[in-house]
Amino acid sequence: MQMTMEARLRKLLEAVEMMHQREDGSPFQTRVFRACQHLFPESCSSLELWDRQTGTLTAAYGVDYEPAGLEERLKRIGEVVQRDHPGFPIIAAGSNELMRLSELTTLREFQKTELYDIGFKPLDIRHQVVTPVQSATQLGGVTFNRGGSRDFAEEDLEIIRLFSRQVVIAHQNDRVLSRTLEQQPQISSxxxxxxxxxxxxxxxxxxxxxxxxxxxxxxxxxxxxxxxxxxxxxxxxxxxxxxxxxxxxxxxxxxxx
The missing domain is CATH 1.10.10.10 (Winged helix-like DNA-binding domain superfamily/Winged helix DNA-binding domain)
Structure with missing residues (x-):
């Protein structure tokens, strides 16, 4: 049954609260996945952040790949995203705009990439929305992924667009509070x-x-x-x-x- 906009907004507010909730000590990526799953239960999500200076990748994938060879698969996905994903150079150029994969390339063209073979094909992922995450030290994004014939609709994009602003704020707050924990003993004394x-x-x-x-x-x-x-x-x-x-x-x- 189609959800009303009121119900969608209610789920959005609940998802935002989950993402900002730090009391249980959950890391940022865990809170993001929890919020994404609440917002779109039928989708899977991922979080990838690259250090601007070192290029080091911090990634987490809320997807159900086969356990065999999982570590090698995820490592390789992190290596080929920058080369194969059409949205990466756009984020690297500083964009904060939401991106729907279908607007960046055709499925036929994307199926020629290694990223599709190792990251999308095993789960029959055909549609994706990317929410850029930018900070002074990191760049990357949160993705919503789904299979089937139905792409993310305009009303989905509007909800994700509102959610994406909160992802950036939550990430900035997490960075601030992480640095604060390192300084806390000095301040407390x-x-x-x-x-x-x-x-x-x-x-x-x-x-x-x-x-x-x-x-x-x-x-x-x-x-x-x-x-x-x-x-x-x-x-x-x-x-x-x-x-x-x-x-x-x-x-x-x-x-x-």
Whole structure:
């Protein structure tokens, strides 16, 4: 039965919540797969991210290939995607636009590639939508894949387009929070007493500690789980209480014991 747009939007909101949910400690790719499966249960998905400097691939495939030779198959897929997938050079050029494979090449042409033989043919995948994922350090995408004669319809694309924006945000937040975990021991050991004596509240002291680490307001909001506007208000209060006008001056004016 055809889903109404209201039902689709409800599933979208539920999928977005799954992707942003970090409480159970699930890695980014696991949360993405969980969200993709909820959004399109009849499809399978994949996530591939290349490091811009080293070319190292981080990939995860939510597809049911035969266990025999699985590791070698997935490794080879990661090697040939850049060469065989018509969407890769478009993403590499900086595009953030959703791509439907059928709009980039014909099935007959794509069947001539090694990527089709080892990645698509074993699962009879005929249709794919690619959601680019771009950051300062990585590029790649999340894909939705399905077989059969029916390509992804325009209403499917609209839902995926809305979802793709949240994929990028979730990825950016994951990168911020991953780096934060590495710095957390240093921040936790910081003595906030001088800051409290200067009139800063406990939360302002936490914000100031991350300011000293070079974090921007949006990153601090993600780290502390508060809104961007709340962080900017705290920053304004910190500057006022320390009698300075800039973040750099605030760092230099940090109260000493």
């Amino acid at each position: 910081l003595d906030h007493t001088p800051l409290r004596r200067a009139g800063l509240t406990r939360r302002e002291s936490e914000v100031f500690a991350w300011m000293m680490e070079g974090k921007r307001d949006r990153e601090i909001a993600t780290i502390l789980g508060i809104s961007y506007r709340t962080v900017t208000n705290h920053v304004h209060a910190i500057l006022r209480k320390l009698g300075v006008e800039t973040r750099t001056a605030a760092t230099r004016a940090m109260p000493k014991d």
